[in-house]
Amino acid sequence: MLPPGDAPAPVLASIDARRLGQLEQHDTLAARNSRLRPGDLLTLKVRRSEVAAGSDIYQEFEVPYQKWMRLLDALNWIAENAAPDLAFRWFCGSKMCGTCAVRMNGREVLACWEAVEPNMVIEPLRNLPVIRDLIVDRTRYEERVASLEPWIERPKPYAEFPEPLTHKQMKNASQALDCISCMCCYSACPVIGLGNLTDFAGPAPLVQLGQTALDPRNDPGKVRRSIELTGIFNCVSCYKCEEVCPAHIPIVSGVIEPLKAKAAQLAPEMARHSFALRDIVARRGRLDPGELVLRVQGLQGLRNLRRIWRLLARGKINPFKTLLGIKTSAAGAAGRLLNGAGKS
Amino acid sequence: MKFAYYPGCSARSTCAELNEATHLVAKRLGLDLVQLESATCTGARELRAIDPAGFYALNVRILALAESHGLPLMTICNTCTLNVLDAHAAFVSDPELAKSVNARLAGENLHYSGRTRISHFLWVLHEEIGEQRLSQQVVNPLAGLSVAAFYGCHITRPPAHYGFVDSRNNRALERLAEILGCQPIEYSGRTECCGFHTAAHDERIAIKLTGKQVLAAKTGGATTMVTPCPLCHTVLDSFQAEMEKDIKQKLQMPVLHLPQLVGLALGLSPEQLKIDRHMVPAGVLDRYAAAASNAPK
Numbered sequence: 001m002l003p004p005g006d007a008p009a010p011v012l013a014s015i016d017a018r019r020l021g022q023l024e025q026h027d028t029l030a031a032r033n034s035r036l037r038p039g040d041l042l043t044l045k046v047r048r049s050e051v052a053a054g055s056d057i058y059q060e061f062e063v064p065y066q067k068w069m070r071l072l073d074a075l076n077w078i079a080e081n082a083a084p085d086l087a088f089r090w091f092c093g094s095k096m097c098g099t100c101a102v103r104m105n106g107r108e109v110l111a112c113w114e115a116v117e118p119n120m121v122i123e124p125l126r127n128l129p130v131i132r133d134l135i136v137d138r139t140r141y142e143e144r145v146a147s148l149e150p151w152i153e154r155p156k157p158y159a160e161f162p163e164p165l166t167h168k169q170m171k172n173a174s175q176a177l178d179c180i181s182c183m184c185c186y187s188a189c190p191v192i193g194l195g196n197l198t199d200f201a202g203p204a205p206l207v208q209l210g211q212t213a214l215d216p217r218n219d220p221g222k223v224r225r226s227i228e229l230t231g232i233f234n235c236v237s238c239y240k241c242e243e244v245c246p247a248h249i250p251i252v253s254g255v256i257e258p259l260k261a262k263a264a265q266l267a268p269e270m271a272r273h274s275f276a277l278r279d280i281v282a283r284r285g286r287l288d289p290g291e292l293v294l295r296v297q298g299l300q301g302l303r304n305l306r307r308i309w310r311l312l313a314r315g316k317i318n319p320f321k322t323l324l325g326i327k328t329s330a331a332g333a334a335g336r337l338l339n340g341a342g343k344s
Numbered sequence: 345m346k347f348a349y350y351p352g353c354s355a356r357s358t359c360a361e362l363n364e365a366t367h368l369v370a371k372r373l374g375l376d377l378v379q380l381e382s383a384t385c386t387g388a389r390e391l392r393a394i395d396p397a398g399f400y401a402l403n404v405r406i407l408a409l410a411e412s413h414g415l416p417l418m419t420i421c422n423t424c425t426l427n428v429l430d431a432h433a434a435f436v437s438d439p440e441l442a443k444s445v446n447a448r449l450a451g452e453n454l455h456y457s458g459r460t461r462i463s464h465f466l467w468v469l470h471e472e473i474g475e476q477r478l479s480q481q482v483v484n485p486l487a488g489l490s491v492a493a494f495y496g497c498h499i500t501r502p503p504a505h506y507g508f509v510d511s512r513n514n515r516a517l518e519r520l521a522e523i524l525g526c527q528p529i530e531y532s533g534r535t536e537c538c539g540f541h542t543a544a545h546d547e548r549i550a551i552k553l554t555g556k557q558v559l560a561a562k563t564g565g566a567t568t569m570v571t572p573c574p575l576c577h578t579v580l581d582s583f584q585a586e587m588e589k590d591i592k593q594k595l596q597m598p599v600l601h602l603p604q605l606v607g608l609a610l611g612l613s614p615e616q617l618k619i620d621r622h623m624v625p626a627g628v629l630d631r632y633a634a635a636a637s638n639a640p641k
Contacts, residue, residue, distance in 0.1 A: 015474075017467035018506050021515030027508055107510050190537050194552050236549060237389045238537035239501035243511055252502070253430070260393035273545045274390035278398070281385045287353040289544075289578075296544045307585065314621050316358045316582070328356075330384040337384070337401040337448060 032115050033068075040065040042116055044074060046086065047123040049132050058121065059083070065116065072100060072111040075122075075134075087133035095246060098180030101125055101187070102134050108184035108244040125187035127202075141186060144205045148229055152212045153222040169216045172258045176210035178247040185241035185251055191234055199231035203241035203251050206230060210255040213262060224266035232259055233270060272296060282338035285330030290322035345472050347418035347463075348410035349377035350428075353385050354574035355420060358582075361618035362574050365603040366420055366465065368617065372610045373473055373481060377418065380409050386427035389541045397444075403431030404445045408456035416461035418468055420603070422573035423541075425464045426498035429505050432462060464499060466516055466572045466602060478523050483611040484634035485525030491605070492561035492569045493517035493528055495535045496576040511535050517570065517602075524609035531564035533557025540575040547586065550579045555587035558597050567628060572602045581623045598626035608633060 026032050036042075042065050045058040061082050063074045072090055079086050090100035093112045100111040103123040128136040185203035186192060192202040201209075209230065213223045241251040249255065264271040276295040280287055293301040302308065311317045320326075349370075355363040370377050383406045385391075392399040406428055410417040419425045435442050436458045446455055463471065469478060500511040508514060512535050518528035536557050539550030558580060561569055571577050580599040588595050604617045611634040619626045 015471050017463075017470035017516055019508065019514075020470060020519055021513045022508060024515065025510075025513035027510060027513040029509070106512075190539075190553055191542075191549060194549065197548060197552060198546065234542055234546065234549065236537050236539050236553070237541045238497040240497075240537070242502045242504075243508075250502070250504070257393040261396070264394035271390075271394055274394045277388060277390040277544075278395060281387065281391070281402075285384050286356060287385045287388065289354075289358050292544050304586075307582070310585075310623055311358075311582065314623060315360070316621070316623075318357070329381045333382055333405060333452065334384040334402065336451065337405065338395070338398045 029115065032117060035118060036065045036069075036116070038065060038067055040118070042069075042074060043119045044078065045121045046075075046078070046083075047121075047133070048086070049130055063116075069116045070112060071102070071104060071109065071114045071116055071120070071122070074116050074120075075111055087131075087135050089135055096180060098182035101182040101184045101246075103187065108187045110182060110184070110246045113246055125183050127187050127189065127192045128183065136183070138183065141181075141183060141202075141204055144201055145208045148201065148205060148209045148226045149222075150209045150212050150226065152215060152217060153219040154217065155219050163217065165216070172254050173211055173214040175249050175254045176207050176214060178249050179204070179207045179211070180247055181208070182246060184244040184246060188240040188244045190238060190240065191236055198234040200234035201230040201232070203235075203256070206232065206235075206259060207249060207251060207255050210259055214255070214258050220266055223262055227259060227263045228267055228270065230259070232256065232263060233273060235260075278338060281334050283327070283331065283335065284325065285328040285332070285334040288322050290317045290319065291325070294322070345374065346376040346378065346415055347468070348413050348415040348460075349379045349418050350383050350406055350410075350420075350424065351379065352419065352421040352424040352574070354578065358578055359574035359601065361621040362420060362577070362601040362603065365601060365607050365612075365617045368612055369603045369607045369610060372607075372612070373469075373478075375418075375468070375472070378413055378415060380406065383409055386424045386431075388423060388427075392427065392430070399427070400431050400434060400441060400445050401448050403428050404435055404456050405449055405452075405454060407432055407435075407460040407462075408449055408454040410460045411456055412454060416463060418463055418465060420465045420572070420601075421575065422464070422496045422498035423575055425462065426505065428462050432458070432460070433505075464572060466499065466520065469520060469606065470516060475519075475523055482524055482609045484609055484632075486605075486609050486632050487525045489526045489629075489632050490565050490567050491521045491526045491528050492531055492564060492566035493521060493534055494538075494557070494561075494569050494571040494576055494580060494599075496571060496573040497535070497537050499572055500535050517572065520602075521570070521605070524605060526605070526609075529561070529564045529566050531557075531560040531566070533560050538573075538576040538579040540579050543579060543583075547583065551583050551586045551590050554579055554583065555591045555595075558584065558587060558595050559591060559593060562595060562597055566597065568598045568600055568605075568626065570600045570602055570605045574601065577601055584624050596624060598622065598624050598629060600626070600629075 042063045044061045048059045061078050063077050075088050091097040095113045104120050124130045124134045125136050131137050189202050191200045235256050239252050273296045280291050351363045384402045386403050387399045500514040521528040539553040543550040584595055607617045614633050
């Protein structure tokens with residue numbers, strides 16, 4: 001390790017509270033690469049699946065650091081020098097094939113594109129069955145993608161040739177085309193982590209679908225049939241997928257939200273929650289949570305009487321305001337802006 | 345120090361105590377807040393997907409209202425913060441969008457030039473008040489109070505706004521807790537999702553996502569949780585009875601809004617901060633409250 005004096009002290013002109021912790025936690029590539037020098041011993045705790053009979057264990061390895069060492073280099077060093085039976089996948093070694101994703105200290109990374117850290121816990125991706133050690137079975141994902149039929153259908157003859165198509169129209173689809181199917185997002189998604197609780201397809205299948213469903217040439221009926229199978233409105237918008245995407249695809253804002261917009265257009269029943277919110281805000285200026293729950297869940301929203309009573313007792317809901325549809329001081333502006341030209 | 349203040353919908357309804365606590369704490373800190381009364385909802389997560397034009401109009405209008413006062417904008421909700429940040433970023437990078445939104449605002453004599461600075465209350469504490477001045481104002485250090493910080497999502501992700509390689513490296517809440525004299529704990533839930541945005545149509549997601557995190561806070565030794573987001577608060581506090589049923593364990597974990605924790609350290613009483621308005625009783629915090637005789641008038 002570098003003694004503290006060796007590295008130039010990073011200087012902040014003033015506190016940027018949005019990034020507090022970034023420096024002390026070495027949360028930049030430069031900071032991470034300056035923490036190690038050749039010969040330093042790295043510690044890797046690698047999750048093995050078949051070492052002890054029937055139980056997962058973490059096997060510890062020490063690996064000598066070499067300059068610019070990637071996680072993949074460390075895994076290869078282990079395979080060559082310490083554990084020839086360690087199972088992990090990789091092919092291109094250059095962020096193209098998407099096969100080497102693992103979890104490093106609880107975060108999804110591509111082994112070929114991640115700088116090593118002094119201490120690392122290395123685990124297989126979550127939300128997919130483990131075949132052995134760091135290798136997961138991708139069948140579940142592949143079947144889901146296939147079920148969405150992510151291709152383009154053109155039932156009508158082409159309007160003209162070449163077809164008029166702008167960069168702006170293709171922006172979201174082409175961002176989705178950067179996907180290398182590495183499954184980092186699928187592993188990071190907390191809703192996928194809940195198993196079969198919902199029918200949510202998850203970020204990776206949605207990105208695959210977005211490649212064609214967000215292409216304006218695709219047949220709307222085809223797009224609707226695919227989106228109806230995705231459970232897309234169960235996305236919680238946590239941005240964990242965007243955070244880990246090695247291709248830097250804006251998965252939430254550039255793929256999931258545009259797909260939700262398609263759903264709202266082509267299969268409005270899927271977006272009932274969104275339309276109800278929009279309508280309440282347009283009419284009353286601000287959101288009344290009671291009205292939203294009643295409109296989305298109907299009488300189901302009243303089934304937990306104990307909670308409703310407690311909410312009432314703490315003054316957290318106001319049935320008079322809700323039922324009388326009392327407008328707020330923002331109602332005028334909201335009505336003008338949401339009921340006018342922007343209606344879509 | 346003066347801010348245009350946007351409380352959002354939660355702090356004006358289910359979490360009204362958050363709005364009251366924010367005003368009380370701001371006053372004590374010498375922050376002058378001009379509450380934007382005619383500001384609309386920012387559209388939560390729904391409007392931005394199904395009606396982008398409407399989303400930009402509502403959010404840019406909030407930024408224009410702040411600009412009309414010549415003030416920076418202070419928010420207290422994670423999702424509202426991200427919405428105005430996103431609208432601002434789109435506005436300054438897309439001249440066509442900027443022109444069309446301003447045309448829609450012209451009827452009200454509002455105009456946005458792209459210059460409003462956006463700051464969540466948590467950032468205001470660190471950047472405007474500052475560690476030194478804040479610690480001088482702490483008349484009731486919360487010594488021995490172990491706090492589990494629950495950031496939520498939209499104050500630390502996406503990376504495009506906050507710049508973290510790993511959003512778990514955010515320390516803004518822990519550092520603040522230390523200034524107030526508390527003992528922040530490490531646990532798995534710090535930057536996890538509360539599931540609020542799907543709760544109106546399926547509460548089970550929120551209950552499943554948060555139960556294990558509240559349990560982790562409890563087993564980690566936390567006396568209370570604290571969050572900078574009223575949406576997270578709603579799930580962590582109002583759904584806790586359902587989480588207990590789901591994980592078959594007692595949690596009874598009080599959850600504070602960020603200004604309530606700050607307020608306790610500044611000598612405000614739990615009654616003033618409306619801590620009794622939460623669903624999970626927070627009586628355990630009474631012993632950390634300033635003795636009535638010591639409380640500043």
